[in-house]
Amino acid sequence: MKQPTNTQRSVCQHALLAIVNPYELLRKYACRECQAVLTCSCDQELALYVLPHQATRGVDAQTRLPLQVTVPLAHGVCHECRGETPPAFPTRPQRGAASLVHRYYWREIYKQANHRFIEWARQQGLPLTGPDGQSTVTALAHQHRNEFEAIERVVVDEIRDQHEKEPKYDFARASDADVLATCQVVTENFPACYITPTIGHVQVLPLNSKDLPSAVSVEEFVAQHMRRAGRQVMFCESRPFHALYATLMWLWVQDPGDSRNRPAGFGGRDGTDAGEDGLIWTILPDDFGSPVHASRRADELKEHVESLPCTTKEMLWLFDYWTPYAQDLRQYLWAYQATDVKRSRRLIEILGPEQVKRILRFLAEDYWGRYLGWPDLVSWRESASEITNVEFTEVKSSSDKLSDDQRDWIVNNSKLLQLPLKIAKVHRTQRLLRP
Incomplete structure (x- = not known):
């Protein structure tokens, strides 16, 4: 600028x-x-x-x-001080902040809670700066965490009440049904017997079954139906795609010729492979994962993707060859386990090189905006000579809704990837009490 x-x-x-x-x-x-x-x-x-x-x-x-x-x-710079309603910039749902009030009013909550905590600290005679002139407010907030959290709860309640009377932001959005209809995603229904009360994840049985030890998750319940129908099934979700991206794109992401590369240290995932300082160090561009990264290096991205092999056999060889070189990047993307690598390799066999390349480009163009929300299962029919009828399935229990990441992925898939997708809805048709 x-x-x-x-x-x-x-x-x-x-x-x-x-x-x-x-x-x-x-x-x-x-x-x-x-x-x-x-x-x-x-x-x-x-x-x-x-x-x-x-x-x-x-x-x-x-x-x-x-x-x-x-x-x-x-003076008079922000929208509020100019008497205007600011545009909404909702955040993703987070643990402890998943409500629409938290997601839309996140900045108002932060700002008001800190203003009130500062006023409380003044009333208590607590110094807001130290002998060196540096602020002590963050340290005070940690020291008086209960007081800060109590203030924050009051702020959230007040904002919630104010929103009900005179909303600042519009929470209205398309329903799950509308999203699925627009994207032409079919829902297949699976009646099941639910084990109640729920302990941890939902567990289900076939109708009229009372064999509690054989109860499974809704995802495994749907997978069992698919296997009985003669289909191969692999549990998927997002991590295999992270591993696929890291392994086949590391040379573009971590290109030594990128002028915006810088050292990046991050905590060892579950303590795995971290150094004595608890960190893993690698090289990443400072705009990694953003649309800016892709547009800034569009020519190199095109050249890299086009250079990837066009046959499954050659792409599998390259994947195996690059696996050790991409280890740091897989760690950074939380796709470091052997099962993640194994499943991502299997995706190459299932989807084929051309579809894999489309997925890699799709992720590269906005990684942090597209890396979540991938379906639970991928299934296919397999003969001695070929893999056919590949389909992705997102599994939902009776009361489960699509997350924002899943909604975004479904819309993006409809527009860009066009992977075959369906929703499997496991309905609570019967209940069996847990002893």
Whole structure:
């Protein structure tokens, strides 16, 4: 982003502002007229006490490059201070923050909870800065965690009440049925006997069965039906695709010629293969997984994918040859177990090179936006000479809904991948009490 001159800063009224990165807690706003980067005065306490490291710099959401704040804490910068309703930027569901209120009002909750905690700390006579002038608020929040969490709960309740009276954001969205109908995904129904009460995962039996030891998950229940119908079945979900991507794309992702490579340290997955410092170190581009990464290296991406083998036998050989070289990247993508590698290799045999290449490009173009939501099962018919009738299946229990990641994957699959997909709904038709 081009930096403004001092004359431009003093003359421009900053009437045309756009959020630089909506998912930064301390938001920056770019002026379209003078290219200044501003923060709003209503975020002063966040800038001083909670997020001082974000007060003077940010990251451009489009280029993923760092940028400097040139006009800090200016008056009337954010949407609220301008009397406008801000656009919604909902987050993904997270443990402890899966409700729509948490997902849509995440920044309001964070901001208000911290403002109130700072006020509480002042009332208690607690110092907000240390002898070195550095903020102590984060340490105080950890030290007085119960108080902070109590404040946060009150804030969430107040925002929830306010939303019911006068919503700031629109939670309305298409139903699961509408998404499936639009994407022409067929649902197959499986009646089952549910074991109650549920302990851990849902367990089911065939109708009229009372053999509790043979109860299985809904995914295995559907897989058993498929096997009886003469189909081969592999449990899938997302990790085999992560391993497939890491193994066949590591040379493009970690290309030594990429000027934006930097050392990346991350915790050993379940402690596996970590060094003495508990970390695994590798090389990654600073915009890895973003659409920017793919567009920035579009020519190299095209060349790499086109260079991959066109026969299953050759692609399997290359996969095996590259497996040890891709170990760090598989670790980074949580696809480090032997079963992940085995299943990803099997995907090459099931899908064939051309479909694998489409999947690799699909992931490369927006990895962090597309790496989740893959179906539970893949099934196929196999003869001595070929694999045919490949189909992916997402399994749902009676009350289970599609997650946001699954909805996104179904829509993207309909538009881009066009893998054969169906939903298997295991209905609670009978119940059997657990002793």
